Amino acid sequence: MNARLLPYVLILPVTLFLAVFFLYPFALVAKQAFTQGAEFTFANFRDVASHWKFPISLKNTMLLAAAVVPVQLALALLMATMVNRMKKGRDLVLYVWTIPLGISDLAAGIIWLAIFEQSGFLNSMMSGLGLVDQPVNFLSYQNPMMVFVAIALAEIWRATAIMLVILVAGIGLIPKEYYEAAEVFGASPWQRFLRVTLPLLRPSLQTALILRVVLAFEVFAVVAALGGTLFPVLMGEIYSYQFDLQNGNAAAALALIVLGISIVFTLVILRALRVPKGATI
Amino acid sequence: MTAVTTDANPQDARKAGRIVYLAAVVLLCAWVLVPLYFLLINTLSSPEAVNSFPKSFFPAFDLGSLTFFANFGGMLSALKNSIIVAALTMVLSILIGAPAGYALSRFDFRGKELFRLLILLTRAFPLPLLALPLAVLFIRTGLDDTALGLALVHTTLAIPFAVLITFSLFSGIPIELEEAAWTLGCTRLTAFTKVVLPLILPGITASAIFAFVISWNEVFAAAVLTIENRTLTAFLLQTLGEAPLHLKFAGGFILVVPALIFIFAVRKYLFAMWGIANR
Amino acid sequence: MAVIEIKNVAKTFGAYTALHDINLTIQDQEFMVLLGASGCGKTTLLRIIAGLETATTGEVWIGGRRVDHLPPKDRGIAMVFQNYAVFPHLTVFENIGFGLRMQKLPNDEVKRRVERTAGLMHIDQLLKRYSGELSGGQRQRVAVARALAMEPDVILMDEPLSNLDALLRMEMRAELKGVLAESNTTAIYVTHDQVEAMSMADRISVMHKGEIVQAATPLEVYRNPAAEFVAGFIGNPPMNFLPATPKGAGKWAVGGQVIDGPQKNKALNFAIRPEDLRLADSGLTARAKVVEPLGAHLLVTCDIDGALFRAVLDSDMTVKPGDTLTLAPQPDRVRWFDPDTTRAVA
Numbered sequence: 001m002n003a004r005l006l007p008y009v010l011i012l013p014v015t016l017f018l019a020v021f022f023l024y025p026f027a028l029v030a031k032q033a034f035t036q037g038a039e040f041t042f043a044n045f046r047d048v049a050s051h052w053k054f055p056i057s058l059k060n061t062m063l064l065a066a067a068v069v070p071v072q073l074a075l076a077l078l079m080a081t082m083v084n085r086m087k088k089g090r091d092l093v094l095y096v097w098t099i100p101l102g103i104s105d106l107a108a109g110i111i112w113l114a115i116f117e118q119s120g121f122l123n124s125m126m127s128g129l130g131l132v133d134q135p136v137n138f139l140s141y142q143n144p145m146m147v148f149v150a151i152a153l154a155e156i157w158r159a160t161a162i163m164l165v166i167l168v169a170g171i172g173l174i175p176k177e178y179y180e181a182a183e184v185f186g187a188s189p190w191q192r193f194l195r196v197t198l199p200l201l202r203p204s205l206q207t208a209l210i211l212r213v214v215l216a217f218e219v220f221a222v223v224a225a226l227g228g229t230l231f232p233v234l235m236g237e238i239y240s241y242q243f244d245l246q247n248g249n250a251a252a253a254l255a256l257i258v259l260g261i262s263i264v265f266t267l268v269i270l271r272a273l274r275v276p277k278g279a280t281i
Numbered sequence: 282m283t284a285v286t287t288d289a290n291p292q293d294a295r296k297a298g299r300i301v302y303l304a305a306v307v308l309l310c311a312w313v314l315v316p317l318y319f320l321l322i323n324t325l326s327s328p329e330a331v332n333s334f335p336k337s338f339f340p341a342f343d344l345g346s347l348t349f350f351a352n353f354g355g356m357l358s359a360l361k362n363s364i365i366v367a368a369l370t371m372v373l374s375i376l377i378g379a380p381a382g383y384a385l386s387r388f389d390f391r392g393k394e395l396f397r398l399l400i401l402l403t404r405a406f407p408l409p410l411l412a413l414p415l416a417v418l419f420i421r422t423g424l425d426d427t428a429l430g431l432a433l434v435h436t437t438l439a440i441p442f443a444v445l446i447t448f449s450l451f452s453g454i455p456i457e458l459e460e461a462a463w464t465l466g467c468t469r470l471t472a473f474t475k476v477v478l479p480l481i482l483p484g485i486t487a488s489a490i491f492a493f494v495i496s497w498n499e500v501f502a503a504a505v506l507t508i509e510n511r512t513l514t515a516f517l518l519q520t521l522g523e524a525p526l527h528l529k530f531a532g533g534f535i536l537v538v539p540a541l542i543f544i545f546a547v548r549k550y551l552f553a554m555w556g557i558a559n560r
Numbered sequence: 561m562a563v564i565e566i567k568n569v570a571k572t573f574g575a576y577t578a579l580h581d582i583n584l585t586i587q588d589q590e591f592m593v594l595l596g597a598s599g600c601g602k603t604t605l606l607r608i609i610a611g612l613e614t615a616t617t618g619e620v621w622i623g624g625r626r627v628d629h630l631p632p633k634d635r636g637i638a639m640v641f642q643n644y645a646v647f648p649h650l651t652v653f654e655n656i657g658f659g660l661r662m663q664k665l666p667n668d669e670v671k672r673r674v675e676r677t678a679g680l681m682h683i684d685q686l687l688k689r690y691s692g693e694l695s696g697g698q699r700q701r702v703a704v705a706r707a708l709a710m711e712p713d714v715i716l717m718d719e720p721l722s723n724l725d726a727l728l729r730m731e732m733r734a735e736l737k738g739v740l741a742e743s744n745t746t747a748i749y750v751t752h753d754q755v756e757a758m759s760m761a762d763r764i765s766v767m768h769k770g771e772i773v774q775a776a777t778p779l780e781v782y783r784n785p786a787a788e789f790v791a792g793f794i795g796n797p798p799m800n801f802l803p804a805t806p807k808g809a810g811k812w813a814v815g816g817q818v819i820d821g822p823q824k825n826k827a828l829n830f831a832i833r834p835e836d837l838r839l840a841d842s843g844l845t846a847r848a849k850v851v852e853p854l855g856a857h858l859l860v861t862c863d864i865d866g867a868l869f870r871a872v873l874d875s876d877m878t879v880k881p882g883d884t885l886t887l888a889p890q891p892d893r894v895r896w897f898d899p900d901t902t903r904a905v906a
Contacts, residue, residue: 003614006469010384011396013377014444021415021437022403028414079309082302095548096310099317102540104498106514110533111320117526121319157316169552221500221514224521225529235501242413242505255410460612461645463632465710466662475658479649 032252044253048241057232064148064233065216068155072212073205075156076163081193084171094168101161108158109225113139116150116226139226147227154222159215163208170204171197206273213269214262234258317537324534328527350531359516360535362428363497366512369432370496371489374439375447379485382447387456403441411437412502419506426508434502439492446491446550450484451477487550490543497539562623562636562713562746563588564609569618571604571770578604579770582618586763591740591747595757596767597793602750603718605767609748610716611635623713633662638707640717644699646691652678652702653687659710673709680739681705697728704736708743715740717749721756733759754794758782766790784895788829788902791895797834797859797870801897802844804830815844815864819889822896822905829897834859834870836893839877843888846871851879860885 036043048054083094100108115121116138123135138146174197182192198205220235234254241251327345350356384390385397412434416425424430454477462472503515511519517532524532544551564586571579579601586592594602607613609620611632620628627635638659647655654661656674665673678684681701691699700720707715720736721729737760740747751757757764758778765775766789774786785791791799804812804819805827812821814830821828835857837843846862846869853859858873862885871887879885896905 007384007388007390010380014381017377021433025411025414096313099313102494102544103537106500106517107533107536110529111316114319114323165551251413457641457643457645461641464610464639465659466633476647
């Protein structure tokens with residue numbers, strides 16, 4: 001085999017596959033979003049955006065992402081630095097902390113449902129402690145704040161692990177000498193974290209944040225399990241446009257809006273955490 | 282704290298720091314494990330106990346809920362569908378992704394950056410959304426409501442990971458090993474099968490398992506693309522509204538268990554594969 | 561049994577030229593060392609001979625056969641890599657026998673050859689081990705044994721000793737030389753270490769910026785460097801240079817002194833090795849700046865008219881920084897270079 005052609009032969013399957021199952025459907029979504037019947041139109045976007053549920057579901061999705069992602073980032077950084085200085089039991093602790101990585105959002109929703117539902121463990125605990133006489137229905141329209149908290153907790157519980165894995169891997173690539181050098185020059189542990197770990201961790205932070213933010217906009221099953229229709233989010237609206245309302249064009253338009261938001265945030269993160277050329281480890 | 286204790290302060294401070302540190306580790310472990318424990322209690326309780334109040338904080342080891350789950354119409358076939366789709370996804374994503382990972386790690390070629398960008402782009406894209414137009418396409422090609430159709434979509438989801446993970450795995454094998462094999466009488470192909478493959482196999486298994494978990498856990502595309510042949514996630518999502526609590530918990534438990542085992546099986550590779558893939 | 565001929569080989573990577581028009585013939589059973597600093601193209605040349613890299617233009621002939629279009633396995637070569645490339649998933653035995661198995665030799669022949677080469681390299685005790693259980697030096701031996709077991713026409717070595725510590729390197733140097741001399745193979749050995757090159761080579765090709773500046777025996781390269789680069793690269797400390805102006809009739813003004821030289825009428829560079837200088841009543845006047853006692857000798861770094869000048873003196877001498885020394889060059893060791901072409905002048 002010609003060595004010059006070989007790499008192209010090797011990437012051909014992926015390229016073809018992505019062309020058929022990624023680029024092509026993407027083009028279809030775009031086309032569907034911009035047409036009604038056979039006509040080019042922005043009407044789908046107008047319809048979707050003017051629907052009364054749109055501002056709420058947009059606000060909910062953004063609020064959830066804004067509440068969840070920073071907490072996850074802080075938590076993942078804390079866990080990663082804790083694991084980094086651990087000698088005994090590191091593997092076990094890491095395994096426990098990465099367990100949620102394998103748990104689907106649906107299962108996570110169900111797990112937290114066991115805690116927050118009316119006959120659930122939170123109520124059992126509170127009545128056991130004599131805080132309430134009657135089990136409280138947390139996940140109802142009377143407790144919108146509780147619904148939000150439950151969903152946010154489930155998301156934090158489930159999806160911190162992926163950030164943790166990326167950050168632990170990233171920290172593992174930073175040579176110990178840098179810390180020793182910083183220590184010799186008089187940096188405190190906190191300064192070492194700020195001045196050495198964080199800047200050198202930028203590529204990993206980038207990946208972790210992009211992945212998490214994009215996934216946060218796709219939040220769906222956790223919400224479905226815990227809030228149902230009480231807490232409309234964008235992905236849930238797409239689902240109901242497609243199935244309950246049988247309006248594929250509107251679903252496509254909304255999908256493009258989600259994509260647009262994801263791309264904007266990806267670019268912002270890429271820009272904010274860019275690594276100057278030559279400043280890599 | 283009074284002035285008397287200042288002498289012993291550095292020691293005390295270190296000890297206190299150590300205690301805070303250990304407490305934090307234990308607390309964070311509990312944060313992960315306690316919700317899982319609650320799910321376990323519910324799964325191992327009778328349907329009546331699951332719906333009663335207040336809850337016991339210890340499992341009753343009653344298999345009532347699980348039996349109910351197993352006998353619930355369509356649940357077992359949904360479980361079977363989930364396994365088939367995940368297995369197909371696993372095979373497809375490795376077969377398609379691994380050659381590209383090898384190309385990225387071994388060759389400098391024109392368009393390499395563009396290709397990497399395409400891969401990264403798919404990772405930054407709400408992929409399940411593509412299930413919508415594919416649903417139409419699949420109806421036209423007869424792939425609608427089949428395990429293969431869904432597996433193809435899940436493969437799209439898993440492929441960026443498969444490419445990046447295999448890329449970092451191959452990058453971990455020094456090219457000199459291959460070159461040495463070439464000078465010792467191997468062709469490119471035999472060098473790959475005799476030297477690279479044996480070294481890479483555990484890692485490939487790990488990334489295959491990762492693909493399996495991605496598919497196993499996927500909800501949205503599964504719900505959109507299957508109607509009769511629901512996967513477990515799609516089935517549970519569909520029944521969320523009306524299903525009794527004990528069914529939800531037993532189903533959630535069945536969803537969680539294989540994932541736990543798989544994460545345990547691949548834990549060694551989780552970090553290695555993300556480490557290099559980021560660079 | 562193989563002569564290697566390299567004809568007009570050039571290699572470019574995009575706009576960068578790694579090798580310019582290389583021509584080199586290596587005789588049957590010769591030990592040729594490619595010597596140069598990193599980035600000089602020596603490894604690229606070796607990899608082109610091995611078939612791991614393709615030349616942009618030019619031909620490679622091994623044993624009268626043109627091989628530049630053949631894959632490595634069909635060139636009759638064996639190679640030892642800098643990082644050894646011992647297969648981690650195979651035992652030492654299977655590593656050494658790897659190439660033989662590829663040739664589908666019968667089991668007893670594989671066993672015989674593996675045991676023979678393992679004995680030669682003193683690793684017959686390690687045959688059942690895996691690479692992870694070996695030290696760097698032992699891995700090195702496995703890599704060499706693996707190449708020798710192929711009984712190749714040509715053995716190519718890419719800095720094989722550079723990852724060993726100094727003592728082990730010296731030991732392996734002698735051993736490798738002995739084993740290769742016995743094996744009757746043609747050897748090409750890439751290194752940046754001039755001591756390795758001097759001690760092992762039949763001939764040295766000194767490379768610089770993608771060209772072979774001089775290909776000659778070690779002593780010739782040392783005594784009669786063909787260019788200023790060779791003079792400055794070989795020898796530790798390197799050769800001294802001083803500008804010389806012609807005084808006519810083969811007389812030259814160097815550092816305020818008049819010295820005999822070639823019949824030329826243009827400015828040249830006068831050159832002398834530090835060890836070819838001795839203290840005398842008349843000679844170059846130098847001011848000592850740094851004095852380094854090295855045990856066997858005394859290395860004195862001096863200043864002559866603002867130019868750096870080193871002398872290796874007997875260690876019994878007492879020289880202090882600031883002393884004025886009179887250094888007499890040994891007349892038959894003086895060399896002359898043309899500063900325009902940097903080549904040696906006869």
